[in-house]
Amino acid sequence: MPGLSLSRRRITDAVQEWVRPVAALILLIVAWEAVTKLLNVPVWLIPAPSEIVAATFERGTEVLFHTWVTFYETLLGFALAIVLGVPLAVAVVHSKSLSNTIYPLILVTQSIPKVAFAPILLIWFGYGDFPKILVAFLVAFFPIVVDTATGLRSPPPQAIDLARQLAASDFQVYTKIRFPSALPHFFAGLKVAITLAVIGAVIGEFVGAESGLGFLVIESTSHFKTPLAFGAMMLLAIMSMVLFAVVAIAERIVCPWYGRAS
């Protein structure tokens, strides 16, 4: 009975993909809870999951506000990185001399530790959201430029020849060949960039802020409210994963052909 075996296989696939990791996660949380309770670990040292959840919900609206702040700082920095990164990648690919000029500069900005740079941004732009958005932008920018440039260079030379021989304009070569070819690389860059952008926003908040999950971590640890710090950390992890998933889903929708053997 092929139909039956097929559906059975589908179920085993689903088990492999979802049930096992979720079960492992639940098991880990239960073990964590049990160990901290049994060994009587102090709450300020390692809080139990139940204490983390309780502390987070206790200040629910406040936590939600901080989450929102970090979320939009991350997204704005990320968006800025796309808006500036893609044209720069085009410039780098299009002109050799421009590439020779810009690339080292990009590398220099990337080589400066953002943690060291963030306080200076604070001096320049104050305590507001802008320096955080800027740090998120700075860390997200590099992978987007590098991967998009790689993608724009990825089509085989014959594909370009094919267009050129038909008297294609530069614009046509970009819109019909280079941009679509670059999409998978662009998305690879976005995946790295979005997770980095979250970290960037948090770095910005660490240095000096009045809101955001990074601020919440600093503030709660300074008062030994470890459960809340853990809660903020978990929320950051969840935010990062959700944003990554959104980019990954967008990639599958935009370039479904990618990764298929040709």
Place this chain on the structure above:
Amino acid sequence: MIRIENASKIYESRDGDKVHALTDINLDIGENEFVSVVGPSGCGKSTLLKMIVGLLPITSGRILFHGEPVRGPRTDVGMVFQEPILLPWRTVKQNVMFPVEILRRSDRDYSAEADRLLKTVGLGGFERRMPYELSGGMQQRAAICRALIHDPAVLVMDEPFGALDAMTREDMGAELLRIWQQYRKTVVFVTHSIREAVWLSDRVVVMTARPAKIADVVTIELPRPRTTKMQFLPAFGSYVEKISATIARRDGEVVLCQD
């Protein structure tokens, strides 16, 4: 149709050294003629093709299309490469329609022709498939349709069957002959295989290694239409032998793969 007069190509390397890619090429290609170019690897066959279609400037001499010098890209040429080079995000039909888009012609005028071409090469029903769903041979058939869609006068093929297995290769050769007979195109066909060149062509141009020159032009007087069985005729064998000998004499060593 195409006249190549004293064409030479000299590349200048970074340290100023001059590399003679092609020297004094003279060749006349007639209307609807099937001409193959054979020669050792790196002898400038691809360079010659690029100059013919106007993708590469010529250093000296000239190339004429119907008496008119080639100065830029010739849009009345269809090109086929060793790899199919189908765009992976486009369906088979959209790939075939690619030249129509680049030339900014109306889709509607060519849509039916694309379907007809695909049917001719046995890809009827595959119009909406993606390239990765096709075998290598099928992809190359689609690439040939793409080269023909804008009804070019000349088909330029750079080792089009080089990446295919021997069986598929022979099928594709037969297919190409059928298309050539049906659509009456001038074909310039570069290959590594002397047998393939003899079997398909009206004339075989034999080139030498650097500095690349034309060593000989052999007229193949086998009857048309050609069949696979003709490969066992004594005349076929002697053409292959003659061309091999020319290359061996000129080159000292034979670098050709005979299939």
